[in-house]
Amino acid sequence: MIGKLNHVAIAVPSVSNAADQYKNILGAKVSKPLDLPDHGVKTVFVELDNTKIELLEPIGKNSPIENFLKKNPSGGMHHICYEVPDILKACLKMQKEGATILGSGKPSIGAHGKPVIFIHPKIFNGTLIELEEI
Secondary structure, X not given: OOOOEEEEEEEOXXXXXXXXXXXXXXXXXXXXXXXXXXXXXXXXXXXXXXXXXXXXXXXXXXXXXXXXHHHOOOOEEEEEEEEEOOHHHHHHHHHHOOOOEOOOOOOEEOOOOOEEEEEOHHHOOOOEEEEEEO
């Protein structure tokens, strides 16, 4: 069902500072910051040949990244995103297998402008999984 790895997301206190580190120290290509208020994050993508790193900074009162950073003040890996061809089929399969889809349980539009869902980490060994329709 899952396709290739789309990105690994890292929660950071500041996407500007983190993007500068990737750009200046590692020589990586980084995107411009993008505010996603519906998701409570500001995001920057570090573009690699085979995948992306998503840097996430909390914005707004209900940001899920805010709580993550309270537990991990310097940041850390937040989630892994895999591609799927059909997000609605993926939702049905996940629910049938006992997975909990976070939020409303229905896809929302993610940072790439495509439908996404997040699966509760309890079913995947403590790892938050994002599925993105390609």
